[in-house]
Amino acid sequence: MKMKVQIIIEYETGEETFTHDVACLTRGDLLPETLGLTLAEGKDLLAKMQKEMIDHQVAEYIQQSQHCSNCGSKHSLKDAKYISFRTPFGKLKLDSPRFYSCNCQPRLKKSFSPLAVALPERTSPEFLYLESKWPSLMSFGLTADIINEILPIDISKSTLHYNSMKVAERLEDELDEEQWTFIEGCERDWEKLPKPDSPITVGIDGGFVHAREGDNRKAGWFEVIVGKSMKEEKDSKRFGFVKTYDEKSKRRLFETLKSQGFQFNQQITFLSDGGESVRDLQLYMSPQAEHVLDWFHVTMRITSMKQMSKRLASHEEFKNIENKLERIKWFLWHGNVFKTLKVLDDMLFDIECFEDDLEYGNLPKFAKAVREFRGYIYNNKELIPNYGDRHHYGEAISTAFVESTVNEVVSRRMVKKQQMRWSRKGAHNMLQLRTKTLNHELRDTFQRWYPGMMTSGEEINSVPQALMN
Numbered sequence: 244m245k246m247k248v249q250i251i252i253e254y255e256t257g258e259e260t261f262t263h264d265v266a267c268l269t270r271g272d273l274l275p276e277t278l279g280l281t282l283a284e285g286k287d288l289l290a291k292m293q294k295e296m297i298d299h300q301v302a303e304y305i306q307q308s309q310h311c312s313n314c315g316s317k318h319s320l321k322d323a324k325y326i327s328f329r330t331p332f333g334k335l336k337l338d339s340p341r342f343y344s345c346n347c348q349p350r351l352k353k354s355f356s357p358l359a360v361a362l363p364e365r366t367s368p369e370f371l372y373l374e375s376k377w378p379s380l381m382s383f384g385l386t387a388d389i390i391n392e393i394l395p396i397d398i399s400k401s402t403l404h405y406n407s408m409k410v411a412e413r414l415e416d417e418l419d420e421e422q423w424t425f426i427e428g429c430e431r432d433w434e435k436l437p438k439p440d441s442p443i444t445v446g447i448d449g450g451f452v453h454a455r456e457g458d459n460r461k462a463g464w465f466e467v468i469v470g471k472s473m474k475e476e477k478d479s480k481r482f483g484f485v486k487t488y489d490e491k492s493k494r495r496l497f498e499t500l501k502s503q504g505f506q507f508n509q510q511i512t513f514l515s516d517g518g519e520s521v522r523d524l525q526l527y528m529s530p531q532a533e534h535v536l537d538w539f540h541v542t543m544r545i546t547s548m549k550q551m552s553k554r555l556a557s558h559e560e561f562k563n564i565e566n567k568l569e570r571i572k573w574f575l576w577h578g579n580v581f582k583t584l585k586v587l588d589d590m591l592f593d594i595e596c597f598e599d600d601l602e603y604g605n606l607p608k609f610a611k612a613v614r615e616f617r618g619y620i621y622n623n624k625e626l627i628p629n630y631g632d633r634h635h636y637g638e639a640i641s642t643a644f645v646e647s648t649v650n651e652v653v654s655r656r657m658v659k660k661q662q663m664r665w666s667r668k669g670a671h672n673m674l675q676l677r678t679k680t681l682n683h684e685l686r687d688t689f690q691r692w693y694p695g696m697m698t699s700g701e702e703i704n705s706v707p708q709a710l711m712n
């Protein structure tokens with residue numbers, strides 16, 4: 244059996260054109276591997292259809308542009324050039340004639356290329372969307388491999404990198420100016436606002452990414468801050484930035500809150516691990532804001548001190564140490580910073596008596612951890628509530644979910660493979676793409692940029708679960 248594929252083009256005038264055969268498919272005996280189109284035939288068919296379709300669209304457009312819109316006389320041809328245009332179904336070379344402008348409008352430029360005007364960008368928005376979404380979920384190399392295997396186009400890692408970063412920069416350009424405070428109006432104005440819906444909980448945390456500085460393989464690490472804004476019955480919204488690169492962190496957080504429908508009379512809780520940069524970020528966002536040191540991070544530190552203290556506990560002098568750490572945890576749980584610091588100071592006093600003694604193996608390490616913990620509690624004392632009470636009333640105390648945000652937004656894409664190194668700018672841009680994708684906002688953004696871009700089903704906006712965690 245032979246199957247020929249032709250395209251019929253119907254013009255508005257009622258005229259019809261048949262293309263020559265776009266494909267000719269031959270089949271013999273029915274085998275599972277020859278039933279229907281093969282991947283190669285599918286790619287070939289799509290590429291050829293795309294070419295036919297675009298060639299006819301372009302020809303019709305050029306035809307229409309041939310006459311002066313003012314007086315109707317025919318433009319004379321200056322020269323014939325071409326434009327190369329990338330689509331998911333192939334990179335096409337399009338005829339792009341240049342015409343002399345009509346004499347009836349002397350102020351116009353001498354010549355013009357209608358197609359170059361109609362197509363200011365040389366990649367279709369649909370393809371640009373794919374080139375931004377997929378690298379935000381997996382490596383540039385893997386994305387290029389998959390695109391090359393399933394679509395009739397050859398794309399290199401570097402093109403993919405260049406195009407996706409351009410999209411990230413476009414996103415960045417849309418972000419408004421930074422402000423020191425985002426609180427506007429006064430008590431009276433806030434009271435007039437409509438009754439807010441459910442409270443918002445924002446978790447903020449930091450993670451580290453391997454730095455790349457030219458060929459320097461020992462460039463170290465830099466910090467990225469990520470967060471998630473959560474609200475009942477709404478999609479969570481993530482944000483992220485490179486601390487030493489971003490100049491609009493507060494604006495970024497504020498816009499994230501706005502996308503959650505945040506208003507100034509709304510209850511909002513910030514949970515964070517209390518680092519200095521994070522603390523500054525969350526201030527002056529809302530008059531109703533509550534700032535809480537994340538219980539999850541507090542307990543993590545206590546647990547790690549407990550591990551260290553196990554070896555010390557075999558010595559008579561330190562047999563109570565685990566017990567003391569338990570008391571610290573208990574005091575903290577009830578928000579008693581005063582007693583916590585007192586127990587810590589007692590502990591440090593005991594430790595310091597023996598610190599130089601070689602007999603107590605890891606004592607210096609333990610002492611360092613205790614000192615750091617004391618500083619941590621002291622610096623964050625204003626962020627320590629009565630966790631027990633909060634927990635009792637069902638209020639948020641922990642950001643185990645933020646820990647997973649670091650994993651979701653940063654680690655999964657940017658850290659897991661040790662050889663992955665990033666420039667600050669590259670990492671920052673990647674975070675913008677990735678949070679947009681994970682927030683299910685990338686497609687909507689493209690449709691805002693290119694209103695003619697067709698809406699497609701839910702599935703195109705979705706993110707495979709396996710690529711998120």
Ligand SMILES: [Zn+2]
Nearest residue numbers: 311314345347
């Ligand atoms: Zn004219």
